[in-house]
Structures are given as C-alpha cells and as structure tokens.
Amino acid sequence: MAKKQVPPGPPIADAQDAGKGRLKIIIAIAVAFLLAIGLSIGGTLFFLDKGDDKAAEQPAEAGQTATGKPAAIYEVLMPAFVVNFNHKGRQRYMQVSVALMSRDQLALDALKGHMPLLRNHLVMLFSSQDFAALMTPVGKEMLRQQATSSVQELAQKEVGKLAVEQVLFTNFVLQ
Incomplete structure (x- = not known):
C-alpha cells in the first residue's frame, strides 16, 4: 500500500492559531486606541467643567475685581x-x-x-x-x-x- 505523501510545511492547526493570535493583537490595539480617545475626551470635559466652577466662585456682582474695586x-x-x-x-x-x-x-x-x-x-x-x-x-x-x-x-x-x-x-x- 502506498501512503499519500503530505507536502512538508506547517500543520493546518498551527496556521489557524497564528491567525487567531494576530486577530487578538489587532483587537487589543483597537480597544487601547478607543480607551485613549475616551480618556482624552473625559479629561477635557472634566477640566473645562472645573474652570466653570471657578468662575461661579468669583464675586457675585459683575464688574468687581478681586480687590473689591469696580472693574476699570x-x-x-x-x-x-x-x-x-x-x-x-x-x-x-x-x-x-x-x-x-x-x-x-x-x-x-x-x-x-x-x-x-x-x-x-x-x-x-x-x-x-x-x-x-x-x-x-x-x-x-x-x-x-x-x-x-x-x-x-x-x-x-x-x-x-x-x-x-x-x-x-x-x-x-x-x-
């Protein structure tokens, strides 16, 4: 009986594992990228809102400076x-x-x-x-x-x- 010759090369299971590994790396990079964008937007909104709080803490009367004099x-x-x-x-x-x-x-x-x-x-x-x-x-x-x-x-x-x-x-x- 003659056996069928299999050409030398990587087994089929190893090729599938390599494809899945690359896909996992791509997904991890995409998630990290989206997380970085989300943190950037969140930080910007946080600091912009913090500036509005400082404006609200200033004297209630418009046109007043910190020394209590009216604005020039x-x-x-x-x-x-x-x-x-x-x-x-x-x-x-x-x-x-x-x-x-x-x-x-x-x-x-x-x-x-x-x-x-x-x-x-x-x-x-x-x-x-x-x-x-x-x-x-x-x-x-x-x-x-x-x-x-x-x-x-x-x-x-x-x-x-x-x-x-x-x-x-x-x-x-x-x-």
Whole structure:
C-alpha cells in the first residue's frame, strides 16, 4: 500500500492559531486606541467643567475685581491729538493717543457729551508744553499727570463728580 505523501510545511492547526493570535493583537490595539480617545475626551470635559466652577466662585456682582474695586473702563479718544511746537527755530510735532480710565460707566457716559470741551482743554495743555522737557520720561509723566488733573477738574465742573481716574497715553510720538 502506498501512503499519500503530505507536502512538508506547517500543520493546518498551527496556521489557524497564528491567525487567531494576530486577530487578538489587532483587537487589543483597537480597544487601547478607543480607551485613549475616551480618556482624552473625559479629561477635557472634566477640566473645562472645573474652570466653570471657578468662575461661579468669583464675586457675585459683575464688574468687581478681586480687590473689591469696580472693574476699570477705558474710553479711547479718537483721533489722536497732534500739536506743533517751535523749538530752536525748527517746527516740531507731537502726536499723543489718549485713553481715559474710569470705574463709573454712567459718569463716563455723561462726560462723553462734553467731549469737544475736553479735547479743547487737552489740545491747549499739550501745545503749551516745552518740547525739550517732553523728550524725557519725567516730562512725559508730568504731562500725563497734568492731563489727568485737567480732565478731572473738567469732569467735576461739568458732570458734578470725578468721572475719570486716570488719563493714559497709549502712543506718544515726538518729531
């Protein structure tokens, strides 16, 4: 009797076991990938919700800072102020962008009605300065303080209360 010859090679059972092993690895990788995505989304939502809790713990009154003062309100005066000087026989110019800082929106709104008068006071103040003094940081700070007191006096006179806490220079150019 002749036996049937089986070609040499891996047995059929070993090939099936190898296929199942690869399938298990692929499934494990897919589960790990989905778990990583789930943890990422969960962590993001957890931290975003935690930020909302901090906002709820802040003072109940809107517009309050941590120190208890009302929040600052800024009013930018546009266009920028441009004045000219005659310095040592040469024509010189100064351009100043001004912002008003207040903590009372109603008083600031009342002052807006007097903006032409306020701008006139500031132009007269800026044009009466000495060009050489304005070239120093001390001179610029002195001008800012003078502008603040001038605006505060005008607000007290026209509105009846201190509407502006500070006058700020947001741009200052000398030429």
